Amino acid sequence: MSDDTSLWSALADPHRRSIVALLLERPRSVGEIVEECGLSQPSTSKHLKVLREAGLVRVRQDAQRRVYALDPAPIAALDAWLAPYRKLWNRSLDALGRRLDETSDTSTEDPSPKD
Amino acid sequence: MSDDTSLWSALADPHRRSIVALLLERPRSVGEIVEECGLSQPSTSKHLKVLREAGLVRVRQDAQRRVYALDPAPIAALDAWLAPYRKLWNRSLDALGRRLDETSDTSTEDPSPKD
DNA sequence: CTCCAATATGCCTCGGCGGTTATATGCACG
DNA sequence: CGTGCATATAACCGCCGAGGCATATTGGAG
Numbered sequence: 001m002s003d004d005t006s007l008w009s010a011l012a013d014p015h016r017r018s019i020v021a022l023l024l025e026r027p028r029s030v031g032e033i034v035e036e037c038g039l040s041q042p043s044t045s046k047h048l049k050v051l052r053e054a055g056l057v058r059v060r061q062d063a064q065r066r067v068y069a070l071d072p073a074p075i076a077a078l079d080a081w082l083a084p085y086r087k088l089w090n091r092s093l094d095a096l097g098r099r100l101d102e103t104s105d106t107s108t109e110d111p112s113p114k115d
Numbered sequence: 116m117s118d119d120t121s122l123w124s125a126l127a128d129p130h131r132r133s134i135v136a137l138l139l140e141r142p143r144s145v146g147e148i149v150e151e152c153g154l155s156q157p158s159t160s161k162h163l164k165v166l167r168e169a170g171l172v173r174v175r176q177d178a179q180r181r182v183y184a185l186d187p188a189p190i191a192a193l194d195a196w197l198a199p200y201r202k203l204w205n206r207s208l209d210a211l212g213r214r215l216d217e218t219s220d221t222s223t224e225d226p227s228p229k230d
Numbered sequence: 231c232t233c234c235a236a237t238a239t240g241c242c243t244c245g246g247c248g249g250t251t252a253t254a255t256g257c258a259c260g
Numbered sequence: 261c262g263t264g265c266a267t268a269t270a271a272c273c274g275c276c277g278a279g280g281c282a283t284a285t286t287g288g289a290g
Contacts, residue, residue: 005129012127013278014120024199030237043279045238050277064236064287072204079197079204084139086194089187128248145267158249160268165247179257179266 007074010054015039016047020070023057027069122189125169130154131162135185138172142184
């Protein structure tokens, strides 16, 4: 059930955004995630449950370990939500940039999210 | 300044997302917003305060009315946050068989969304 | 079968959020 | 100056979410 609200509220938590950022690098087991973001194991498991129910992550069972990985679909949904607004800020950036420069590409320059 | 968390949690509420969507069409006074999304006036004012403090909206005072309008900057921040993940799901779409001739730049290449 | 390691889940507490009602503030107008 | 409209704020309350601790569950090793 990945309705928009569960997706947004899943990402509203900074710890969960950290987890998502971790999983962007590579899939990880719960233990790794616990160690990386310094939360307790039960708390981490709960966050992972929220992310799971929001459709943001998937689990693969490997012996006793459970390896979590990002599911790109909800990210795409976010992107779709964002699309109309992107027009808006492109427009206003354009209005600004008209006086500044011709740099129309102010987008993806950030290789690593730290959040 | 609006940290990421206040931005995300501001958008985590469906009513606030409705308000933002309303303001995407055009700036509106509080009364209009109240009428459109069916909330009470105090509740609406609170939501607007949250959006204001997240930097998502700005106010212009017009006599007794206060006209709210979208500020595109935080939307751009969201877009920036999304960028690394967008690469991910582009990749997976590719894995599904889509042949995207992307060179190395999967950034905003002006998708020209239709109205 | 038993024990252990890895993870999930239940209960409890607490702080914050969203809603409502009542009230304050600010501005225009007679 | 007082009245009325538009909006913000205060005070209060119910609820949900996040964290901690203890415990259940599951799979593997011996």
